[in-house]
Amino acid sequence: MGDESHSAKRIAKKNSLLALVRIGEVIQVEAEKLRIAMLSVHSSPMGELGTKDTGGMSVYVRELAKELGNRGHRVDIYTRLNGSRQKQISQLNDKVRLIHLRAGENGQMNKLALYGHLDDFFKELEKFRTRDSLHYDLVHSHYWLSGRVGKWAQESWAVPHVFMFHTVGAVKNSTVGSEKEPELRTVTEKHLARSCDRILVATDKEREHLVQHYGASPQTIGVVPCGVNLDLFSPGDRALARQELGFAQDESIILFVGRFAPLKGIDRLMEAMCHLQHHQRLRLIIVGGDGSDTPEFQGLQKLARNFGIQEDVTFVGRIEQDNLPAYYSAANVLVVPSYYESFGLVALEALASGTPVVATKVGAMESIIKEGATGHVVSNGSPRLLAKGIEKFISGSNGLSARELRGSVLQFSWANVASAMIDQYAAVLREWDFHTCCCGKVSML
Numbered sequence: 001m002g003d004e005s006h007s008a009k010r011i012a013k014k015n016s017l018l019a020l021v022r023i024g025e026v027i028q029v030e031a032e033k034l035r036i037a038m039l040s041v042h043s044s045p046m047g048e049l050g051t052k053d054t055g056g057m058s059v060y061v062r063e064l065a066k067e068l069g070n071r072g073h074r075v076d077i078y079t080r081l082n083g084s085r086q087k088q089i090s091q092l093n094d095k096v097r098l099i100h101l102r103a104g105e106n107g108q109m110n111k112l113a114l115y116g117h118l119d120d121f122f123k124e125l126e127k128f129r130t131r132d133s134l135h136y137d138l139v140h141s142h143y144w145l146s147g148r149v150g151k152w153a154q155e156s157w158a159v160p161h162v163f164m165f166h167t168v169g170a171v172k173n174s175t176v177g178s179e180k181e182p183e184l185r186t187v188t189e190k191h192l193a194r195s196c197d198r199i200l201v202a203t204d205k206e207r208e209h210l211v212q213h214y215g216a217s218p219q220t221i222g223v224v225p226c227g228v229n230l231d232l233f234s235p236g237d238r239a240l241a242r243q244e245l246g247f248a249q250d251e252s253i254i255l256f257v258g259r260f261a262p263l264k265g266i267d268r269l270m271e272a273m274c275h276l277q278h279h280q281r282l283r284l285i286i287v288g289g290d291g292s293d294t295p296e297f298q299g300l301q302k303l304a305r306n307f308g309i310q311e312d313v314t315f316v317g318r319i320e321q322d323n324l325p326a327y328y329s330a331a332n333v334l335v336v337p338s339y340y341e342s343f344g345l346v347a348l349e350a351l352a353s354g355t356p357v358v359a360t361k362v363g364a365m366e367s368i369i370k371e372g373a374t375g376h377v378v379s380n381g382s383p384r385l386l387a388k389g390i391e392k393f394i395s396g397s398n399g400l401s402a403r404e405l406r407g408s409v410l411q412f413s414w415a416n417v418a419s420a421m422i423d424q425y426a427a428v429l430r431e432w433d434f435h436t437c438c439c440g441k442v443s444m445l
């Protein structure tokens, strides 16, 4: 759409808004098909899941965008080109494009170094946008680095900015076992928390964190839980899955799935294994990581040796998400031993696959897990308590069938996430237009 028709449309939208506001009706922005610019600068939604910087956020951006596209909304996701063989534009579905922009060095970049190239990223975005005369109704950015770019887009395109933190730097800094986040991040996040038109979080706990640590106004924060692909993750036959994966039929399998970050708490899961040594034939399967030549992998191997459990632990490396269902089916229990999570998608994936979850009290665990029935949330993350929780789910049945476990998370479909998101977009657009109209009126007086 060209410049003139775009501004004509916005003016018409504002005029109709004024008329509707006068007679006290509510604008139905929902009915309109939106054009959304989504920003995921440092991590591609099509990146390698389970590696250092690519996990739940990438899944979130990809699944949400696709679902919005299925409903007729146009979504352009902008991310940084980090490989020479990537096409500039790839189509994720009819309405959703992934657009790679050049900024900084070729290949992987450290997040702090990338911060210095965010202005290049925005310049490239503007070049791309003006070349194709693209206009958006709103910008939705993910993670603090993208949030910075989102602010520039908000200012120069005069559209609302919706922002998601995914993880909160100040909370990470107050968490034991976490790598410390730089002040640049917490200062940028504080600014975003106070200046975005709408902030979306996945749990009430995260909302409290933003109010407490950054002074965000609760009214600007919407809560939308994350989702799970219910078609991909569904109960499978345990014996068959073990046969396919080459796992023993007579072992109790404890599964971990995730990135190899200190916050994930693999260390305390290994320690918990030590408290379970009276169990014969116990195996910990660890999925994820950047490969056997990385310090993270070698550190975990060493830890397993130190605990004397190296024979009971199998590292299978990162697994394409399409192949993960067999791992969930093969396991007796998924363990989420994290020190911090903003949500914890793997717990939803396990439950949707009919596998119970034992977790520390992080992210959305308390709302996803039905205590004692579909899993167990340990009151504190001590390895001993973790082991006790795991024990309940490896020695015998928890009484629920795989179908019942799956039934407990059916509300977490991506379709429901998209519906809630569209409501949030509608609300922010109403507020934005109202604000713009009122300001216009005031300045005319």
Ligand code: UDP
Binding pocket: 049, 050, 051, 054, 055, 056, 057, 059, 257, 258, 259, 287, 288, 289, 317, 318, 319, 320, 321, 322, 324, 343, 344, 345, 346, 347, 349
């Ligand atoms: N994942 C994957 N392959 C792996 C490891 C992880 O596909 O080898 C996916 C997993 O299915 C989940 C996501 O990565 O969807 C991790 O999300 P989660 O919210 O659990 O953790 P985060 O990465 O956000 O900390």
